[in-house]
Each structure stands twice: as C-alpha cells, then as structure tokens.
Amino acid sequence: MLIVGVILIVLGVPALIVGLATLLTVGNYSLSVSLVIFGVIALGLGVLSVLSNRRENIRRAIRKVVGKKEFTLIVVLAVIVYIFWMINHNYITLFNVRNIFNAAFVMGTLAIGGACLLIGGKIDLSAGSTGMMAGVIIAMLLGMGIHWITALIITLVFGAVTGLINAFFVNGMNFVPFISTLAVSSVYGGLARVMTNAQNIPISSQEHPVFLALGSTNIGVFPLPFFITIILLIVYGVILSSTKFGRRVYMVGGNSTAARLAGINPKKITTLLFVNNGVLASLAGILMAARMHSGSPSAILGSDLDGYTAAILGGVAFVGGSGSMLGVFIGIVLLSSFQNGLVVTGLGAYYRVIASGLLLIAALILDYFRENSRIRALRKARHDS
Amino acid sequence: MERTLEFVNISKAFPGVQALNDVSVQVKGGRVSALMGENGAGKSTLLKILSGDYVPDGGCVRINGEEKNFTSPYQSIKASVSVIYQERQLLNAMSVMENVFIDDLHESKFGFLNKSELRRKTQEIIDSFELPVKPSDIVGHLSIAHQQMIEIMKAYRRDSDIIAFDEPTAPLTDREIAVLFRLIGKLKERGKIILYVSHRMAEIFQITDDIVVLKDGQLVTTFETSQTNEAELVKAMVGRDIGDTYAGIRRNDKIGDTLLEVKNLVTEDINNVSFTLRRGEVLGFAGLVGAGRTELMRAVFGADPVISGDILLEGKSVNFKSPKEAIDSGIALCPEDRKTQGLVLSRSIRDNISMPVLPKLSKRLFMDTKAEESLAASAISKFAIKTPTAEKLTLELSGGNQQKVILGRWTSNLMDTKILILDEPTKGIDVGAKAEIYQLIHDFASQGIGVILISSELTEVLNVSDYIIVMRSGRITGRLSRHEATEERVIELSMMD
Ligand SMILES: Nc1ncnc2c1ncn2[C@@H]1O[C@H](COP(=O)(O)OP(=O)(O)OP(=O)(O)O)[C@@H](O)[C@H]1O
Ligand SMILES: [Mg+2]
Numbered sequence: 001m002l003i004v005g006v007i008l009i010v011l012g013v014p015a016l017i018v019g020l021a022t023l024l025t026v027g028n029y030s031l032s033v034s035l036v037i038f039g040v041i042a043l044g045l046g047v048l049s050v051l052s053n054r055r056e057n058i059r060r061a062i063r064k065v066v067g068k069k070e071f072t073l074i075v076v077l078a079v080i081v082y083i084f085w086m087i088n089h090n091y092i093t094l095f096n097v098r099n100i101f102n103a104a105f106v107m108g109t110l111a112i113g114g115a116c117l118l119i120g121g122k123i124d125l126s127a128g129s130t131g132m133m134a135g136v137i138i139a140m141l142l143g144m145g146i147h148w149i150t151a152l153i154i155t156l157v158f159g160a161v162t163g164l165i166n167a168f169f170v171n172g173m174n175f176v177p178f179i180s181t182l183a184v185s186s187v188y189g190g191l192a193r194v195m196t197n198a199q200n201i202p203i204s205s206q207e208h209p210v211f212l213a214l215g216s217t218n219i220g221v222f223p224l225p226f227f228i229t230i231i232l233l234i235v236y237g238v239i240l241s242s243t244k245f246g247r248r249v250y251m252v253g254g255n256s257t258a259a260r261l262a263g264i265n266p267k268k269i270t271t272l273l274f275v276n277n278g279v280l281a282s283l284a285g286i287l288m289a290a291r292m293h294s295g296s297p298s299a300i301l302g303s304d305l306d307g308y309t310a311a312i313l314g315g316v317a318f319v320g321g322s323g324s325m326l327g328v329f330i331g332i333v334l335l336s337s338f339q340n341g342l343v344v345t346g347l348g349a350y351y352r353v354i355a356s357g358l359l360l361i362a363a364l365i366l367d368y369f370r371e372n373s374r375i376r377a378l379r380k381a382r383h384d385s
Numbered sequence: 386m387e388r389t390l391e392f393v394n395i396s397k398a399f400p401g402v403q404a405l406n407d408v409s410v411q412v413k414g415g416r417v418s419a420l421m422g423e424n425g426a427g428k429s430t431l432l433k434i435l436s437g438d439y440v441p442d443g444g445c446v447r448i449n450g451e452e453k454n455f456t457s458p459y460q461s462i463k464a465s466v467s468v469i470y471q472e473r474q475l476l477n478a479m480s481v482m483e484n485v486f487i488d489d490l491h492e493s494k495f496g497f498l499n500k501s502e503l504r505r506k507t508q509e510i511i512d513s514f515e516l517p518v519k520p521s522d523i524v525g526h527l528s529i530a531h532q533q534m535i536e537i538m539k540a541y542r543r544d545s546d547i548i549a550f551d552e553p554t555a556p557l558t559d560r561e562i563a564v565l566f567r568l569i570g571k572l573k574e575r576g577k578i579i580l581y582v583s584h585r586m587a588e589i590f591q592i593t594d595d596i597v598v599l600k601d602g603q604l605v606t607t608f609e610t611s612q613t614n615e616a617e618l619v620k621a622m623v624g625r626d627i628g629d630t631y632a633g634i635r636r637n638d639k640i641g642d643t644l645l646e647v648k649n650l651v652t653e654d655i656n657n658v659s660f661t662l663r664r665g666e667v668l669g670f671a672g673l674v675g676a677g678r679t680e681l682m683r684a685v686f687g688a689d690p691v692i693s694g695d696i697l698l699e700g701k702s703v704n705f706k707s708p709k710e711a712i713d714s715g716i717a718l719c720p721e722d723r724k725t726q727g728l729v730l731s732r733s734i735r736d737n738i739s740m741p742v743l744p745k746l747s748k749r750l751f752m753d754t755k756a757e758e759s760l761a762a763s764a765i766s767k768f769a770i771k772t773p774t775a776e777k778l779t780l781e782l783s784g785g786n787q788q789k790v791i792l793g794r795w796t797s798n799l800m801d802t803k804i805l806i807l808d809e810p811t812k813g814i815d816v817g818a819k820a821e822i823y824q825l826i827h828d829f830a831s832q833g834i835g836v837i838l839i840s841s842e843l844t845e846v847l848n849v850s851d852y853i854i855v856m857r858s859g860r861i862t863g864r865l866s867r868h869e870a871t872e873e874r875v876i877e878l879s880m881m882d
Contacts, residue, residue, distance in 0.1 A: 155441075180452055242682070242749055242751045242752050242754075243747070243750055243752060244743040244744060244746070244752060246749045247736065247739070247752065248743065250729075250732060250736065251729050251732065251736065251740055254729035254732050255725075255728065255729040255730065256729040257725060257726055258720075258726055258727055258729050258740075259729065259740065260688070260707070260708060260726055261686075261688060261708050261718065261720055261726055261727075262708070262712075262740040262741045262794070263708055263709040263712040263740070263741045264709070264711075264740065264743075265707065265709060317731070319731075320731075321729060321731035321732060322731055322732075336840065
C-alpha cells in the first residue's frame, strides 16, 4: 500500500506540473488536460494511500468523506466534465471555463439566498423578478444621471424592502410563502415591463464607465462577478456553519415550534432570510445589468428556479433544516457545467431546461445508491467481526 | 387453531449500532406478551420489522408457522398485522374519520367518498373508546392523549390477528388507560396475539401474561408474568439491582422563600388560577387530559398569551411575550411532546442540546465548538444516552433516548435556571433512568431551584413532589401536601366538577 502510494505521488506531481504549465501556455489542450486529470487523481490517491497506511483515524476520516453527499456530487461532476470533454475538447478551454463561470454568477447568487431560505424552511419565488426589477431600476436611476454608488445603494435597499414585504406576508399575515412570493413575483414581472414599455434600458458607457466596469472587469482570468459569487459562498458558508445565527437558521427550518420553545425567535430569522434574499437578488440584477450594459425586463427570469435546482442538487433539503454552502457550490458548478456542455457539444440552448431536470434525477439516483452501499458495507463489517 | 408469532434469529444493524442481534422469540394467541428492555434495547426496531417498515439483515418472521418476509407495511397489514408506533403517524390536517379509515376509505360506486357511512362507522369506534371527540374533528386540534387514542383506533379498526402496541400509554392518563385495557382484554379473549411495550411496571403486571426481556439488542430471557416480580424483571432489564425507585430518592428538605407567584391567571384555556412555587420545592401538578396543566405552564413560560392576571418572579411582575424572555429570566420548560415541541429531529444531538444556550456557546462572532462538544458529551453521560456519537441525528435515536436529549438540553449546566418546569419528563424513559431523573430533580431542588413537575403517572407525582396541585378543566380543584396526598384523593379531585 505504501509503495503504491509513493509511486502514485512520484508520477502524479510531474504530470500535474507539466499539465498545468502546458495548459496555460501551449495550445495542445487535450494532452495537457489529460495530464492534469491524471496528475490530480494520481496525486490524490497517492497521498491518501500513504496516509491511510499510517493512521487509523485518517482511514476513518476518508471513509467519512466518501460517505458524504458532497463526495457523490464531485464524482458526478468529474464524470460529466470528462464526458463533455471527450465529445468536444473545446469544453475545457480557458475561454469556455470562463463562459461557464460567467453564466453561473446570477444563478449562483440566487442559489445562495435561496438555499439559506430553504434551510430555514421557507421559499421565495420572487427572487428572479426582484433581480430583474433591480436591473431595470438601476438602469433608470443611472439614466437620470444619479451617481452610480447612490443608485447601487437605492437598488439594494429596494431588494431589502422587497424582502421585508415578503416577510410581512409570511410572518404577519401567515401566508404560505410559496403563494405569496409567487404573487409578488408576478406583480414585479408585470411592473418591470410596464415601467420599461418592454424595452431594454441602455446604460451609457460614456456616463457610467465605472459602473459598467463592475460587470466586465477581470481579475486574473475571471470576471469580477465570479469572485463576488465565490466570496459570497465562503461568507455564507461560514455564517451557516459557525455562527449562532446559522445554527438558528437550521433549527428553525427543522422545527420552528421546537426552536421557539427553546428561545429562538423564528419570525426574526425568517425576516432576516427574506431581506437577505432580496438584497442578493438585487445584487445579481445589478451585476447582470452592468454586464449587459442595460436593464432588461426579461433578464434573469428563471434563474431563480435554476438557483433552487442547484441548491437541491447540492443536497439542501426542500423541507428545511439541512444543507451546506459547499453543497450549493458544487450544485452550481455541476448545473452550469452541464448546461454549458450541452451548448458546447452542439445540442443547443433548449436542452438547458431538460438538463436541469435530468441532472436532478441523476443526483437523486446516485444518492440512493450511496445510501444503499453504506448499509451493505455496515452489514459486511458486522459479518467480519 | 391457536395463533403463533415467531421471530427467528432476527438481526438488524444501523450505522454504529447493532439494534438487534440474533433474537428468537415465540408468542401465542390469546395472551398479552410484554416486550421489555432499557431505552435503545431494540423493542421498537423489532416491532418495525414485524410491520414491514424495516427489513431485517438476517432471520425471519413466522406467523402460524408460515415464513413471512415483509418488505413493506402494506404486506404486513395484508397478513393481518397491525403495529401501533411509539411516535404518532397521524395526518394532522385531516379529520378523525379520515385518519381512522386511512387505508380503507369507503368509496361509493363512482369512486367518491361515502362520508355518511364513514362517519357512522367512525362514531361506533369512538363510542367503544368512550372518547369525547367527533368523527369530523381535525386531528391536529385534539390533545396529544386523544391523538394517541386515534392512533390506536386506526389499528383496532382493522381487527387484525396480531396487534402490537409500542408504548401506547406514555401520553395517556388513567381514564384513557382504563378504556384501553378493557379493549385489550376483549382482543385477548378473541384469541388475538398482542405485543405490548411499556416502561410502566404496574401496567405490565396488570395486563400481560408473558414478558420478553431484551438488552442491547439481545434476548435476555422470557418470564411468565405470574411467575416473576418487579425486582426480578428490573434486574433482567438493567442487569443489576436498582432498589426501590421512590424510596431511594435523597430528597431535598430545605424549602426556601417564594420564587414564583401566579395570581388569578386567565388565558384561553385557563380560568383564574393562582399558585406559588418556593425555592427548593418540587411542585407536582396532577389531573386528567385537558385539565390545563400544560396550557398553564405554557402561559407562564410566555409561549401562549395571557389574558389577565399577574406573574411575579422573585417578587417582580413579569409578562413574557416569548419563551426567549422567560429563558433569559431563568425559566426552563421541558415540553410535553418531544416530536412536535421538543426536538429538531433532522439535527444532531449536539445541535439540539445547545439550542437555548447558543449565545453562551459563542466566542465573539463564532460558535465555540469545543465548549459545545463538551456540553453535549456531559449530557450524553449524565443521562446515559445510547448513541455512538453526539453527531447522530435525533431522528435515529430510540424514543426514550430522544426524551433524554430534551432533558439534557434543559438541565445543562450552562442554563441559569431558577425554575425548571418539566412536562411529562419521564415519558418513554426506562426504569433505571427514571430513578436517576427523580434524583436529579431533587438535586436541582437542593440547589434552590424550584421544580414544577407535570405527570400523568400518578404514582410519580405523588412520590416525587413535596406539594401537589390538582387541576380540572382549567381550574385548580385541590392542593395537597405530600403527606395528605393519596391516589384516591387526587383522582377524586381531578374528577370534581
Ligand atoms: N432509523 C435508525 N437509524 C439509526 N439508528 C437507529 C434507527 N432506529 C433505531 N436506531 C438505533 O437502534 C437502537 C434500538 O432502537 P429502538 O428504537 O428499537 O429502541 P427501543 O428499545 O424501542 O427503545 P425505547 O425504549 O427508548 O423506545 C438504538 O440504539 C437506536 O439509536
Ligand atoms: Mg421504542
């Protein structure tokens, strides 16, 4: 075991280095990508086998990781990426990877807010329309010559207010969130079209270069919105897993009656989650407007549902009380790579919608097998002892 | 022909626990067979195998000599088996009749529900259960005891050959229990096989004929009820002598000044109630279902609105608008129903225990994981919660161990408790652990904490409390000191109009 591990490491490290180096410089993608993939796998397996040979607790840790839902998803992701790459080597090019992440940031931002709400046992179907309204509003404000920072703040406040309205319906009036947020979504959807006469509202690049830069600036090779999404994922991941607020979200989502009797204020948590979702949706809309150089009364529509799909793919329970930002992240990457893959391999954009559904089903099936094999392994362990 | 039910070499494992290990038992028709064992011994698991809910890893079930391998509850019901689960399985938004006839809704020719027929049949069953409910009542609005009776009706209605009861009496009071036992007697006369799980010793000796004892997933022994006694049975269950549960309590005898004073309290369910609780006192509340004991405590705790009246805590008037305010002022309430009001079942033991003390478990912005882990570890050891880790989801614990998690939460050393209100704290808890909880109550009392104990188990209230208040229909009908209180007296007061 130890020997195998060492050999794998020895082979893996140079393969990875050469692969990475050629990937960024030379044009022969298929070779360098193969090298990178081989390198990562060999190195990973090598390190794991060396370590697990040494210590029992590491072996146990590995088993724990393999048993996690996120692990299944990463394997699915690897398989999907590999298949698309086999079909069309252009799938893994810097250009296309950038495309994937570019397309993912709106859905990603909405997935973060949506996942927090789902974990807290609620849902907000108005996020897409809120984002769309935010795009329209900021474009209009900028058109009126307002400074972009002021406009940005006003638009974010609009998102927060929308969250408060949703929270009021749910907390104050006891409306079912599914219905009341759907109603708000419909109102906003119509309003955006009325306000714009169903026309895009352009943002002038002479007057607002700084604002538009928000959507087009690249840091390194990736666009700014991509980094914003990643930072949000990390921040929310830490909030959910390591703060008392995060813990309260899980508890309220799992059983709000029990949480209330244990001194948590479920209404306060719900309100915060809705406001948070409204602000994130506005942010997505603003960045989208910056990237498209206009506020569009049809942008973003449907991205909120994609966001929920990504969240659920990533293991967030629809009934509340469980899920993680790591899962959401993987869900986002999974869904957007799959959707993009269908486009790149020439199947066309209409397959995007089918893709979301199929992927969800595939993830559920895998999860089922993972559960089953865990039980079988336990049974076997018992027989052995 | 005499009916038989055999479990043959049954094994079943869950992650980290061997719930059942090669268990073989045979029970006969026309007899009530008790399944006994500590919390987590594997009783409910065995019954879930009988109901087809779990498929055993090894072994099989034989009914009348015929091997059955149920893989779903549907098959088990078809084979004339009914299992009444420890946790209620009701549709809260539906009516009594729809729940009772859930798997056999009467349909007319055109596939519509025949409501009048359904209502008539349900009423018949309700009558034989002597319950004050209507077929059209919504189940979620009924008291927990009545919900439990509806659950039992569901199985009773099917008239199965094999009927298993998993702690049916835990949420019931004496009146419903008497009815239930009469019904079980009738079923027994008709030659049915009856399996009965309970942690209440007196019941076991009252209605069962045989006793099967499990420990840590293994069969320990079987007794004929008439040939054994409580001490011997407890020893088989626990593996050691534990002595007399009540006589063994080291009681607190230092009762101090007034801690809580409730004056003329009126709420939707409570009619003009006044009482006082002193430091170091264990104040018991007795009464039948619907007497308003739970509602009274919920109002004190800020969980339900108060219409009028005063609550004085250490002489200061308080008016809690939420449980959070009550907790911040030093009141802890361990609620009656662990599934709906107590636990967040989808979360771990650790998460459930830290819930009310999250601020104390945070260092600046972040949770202090070390402190949290040691809090969970201390609850697990204090109550001997049977689990491989503190990370285990409470959903996966046995009923009694779930109850211990709630007790662990409300008695943790991070709570600055002045008043500890325990609503049915020993529901589903095994004999050994019960004795420890009674001791714990008195240990708290000797620290000057005032303890309020609500229990439907009369002997428990009488033996643990210093002072007993009897309620009926939202009013107090009697106040007795420990020495004045007898079972007869309390029953009389709890029925008084
Ligand atoms: N679904 C499950 N997943 C994981 N572990 C389980 C599950 N169901 C039961 N267990 C474990 O199996 C063991 C036996 O549980 P079981 O519910 O049969 O106990 P019990 O004898 O009914 O106890 P109690 O008196 O507390 O009701 C316990 O350790 C429990 O944690
Ligand atoms: Mg049980």
